[in-house]
Amino acid sequence: MVSTLKTEFLSLLSVSFVSENGVVAAGHDCRPMLLNSDDRGCLTIVSKLDIPKQSIRRDMSAMDRFRNMDKRATTEDRNIALETLHQSSITQVSVYEVDKQDCRKFCTIGIDGAMTTWDEGLVITNFPKFCLPNKLFHLTLIFQ
Template sequence: MSLHSFGLEPLSCHAWNKDRTQIAVSPNNNVVNIYEKKGKDWHKIHELTEHSGRITDGVWKPTLVLVRINRAATCVKWSPLENKFALGSGARLISVCYFEKENDWWLSKHIKKSIRSTVLSLDWHPNNILLAAGSADLHCRIFSTYIKDIEDKPGPTAWGTKMPFGELLLEHKDCGGWVHSVSFSASGDQLAWVAHNSSLTVADAAQGKEVTQLATDLLPLLSVLYVNPTDIVAAGHDCCPYLFTYTGPHALECVKKLDIPKQTSKGSLSAMQHFRNLDKKATEEDNNELETLHQNSIMQLCVVSGEKSKVEKYSSVGLDGAMVIWNFKD
């Protein structure tokens, strides 16, 4: 694994280019900075300032998009074939956008069915049609985004056979908190999500849409990522990734913490000096660093190399202004 710093500002989200030589990061504001790897260092090559509000996910693209929303955009995800993308918002809807060559702009169709609050997270099924969405109404849903003008009629899936645009194929109503992140497995037959009640849940279409929820004693998890058919990595307010495994209904468990403890100076202090520091400032002055690589909440996980069927490396960005590239080993 390797640790990279992009300054002192918190990083709310990031995205890689195709060959992983450039990375776009947002320092928790309305700017996107694009860095290029030169040797061992990252050098800023672009600063995109066209947004007027804080950027929360995805990438910036200077093309007119008619999303038709009257509230903040909260998350965005390109489809696997990159012929459309989905945008969640505070307007209690999802805009599914597709390109219209005639006018050289992106149009959108809205999914509104049953959504009662802000859409917080999105992920695409491998078939480029199904879309998972987590929201602040404590629900996780799967919709069809089939647009007959730009794609062939989809075949049946384990989640359902009827695929008109906006069709609701899954609605889990008891997620226990805001659904911060969702992730399909490589096959698309399983969907994992993390909620603000510190739980991780898997819905399994191959097992009759059976839902298995694991309550953890961790702080709330903010991002989840399938890294192979049975392994799931999740991270959040505990400032480090954790490995979970799912092998079938009611067989979901937390396996281990994925981190190298950060060395601190506390170990070199005598007991007397340690208590003197406590008495002097009423705080553990020499232990103000967490024993993790990230020093604040991890906001987002992304695949760096490999596919969801076998991820080799993944990255994390956090509110400490750092990006870490992790090697995944089974």
């Protein structure tokens, strides 16, 4: 079965099954999304899993100034940080912890190598047997 979902978000790069009908998908939008499939195979977005953090205005320290010169080729204090945990595209979504049939934690890895483990009260039930950690089914989408 093939299901297509058109969204206003940027392209997805990686998806992982977290339940019989649920997948976590992430990509260039820098935040993972929980998708659900109904009995007919139609995909819907349940929620974005990364809540934007509140920005705090502060003076730039010498270390921050040096870091910006190195990473961003600038010495100015521009607000270029994203309001997400990941500051770059997410390239991989993997199941991290399973308890019986419940997906308790999953992790995402950004293109910059940053890894985030998601476990904020997340319990995804009916974890499919073919996705247990020793037989993890991982699907990576490639857009051309």
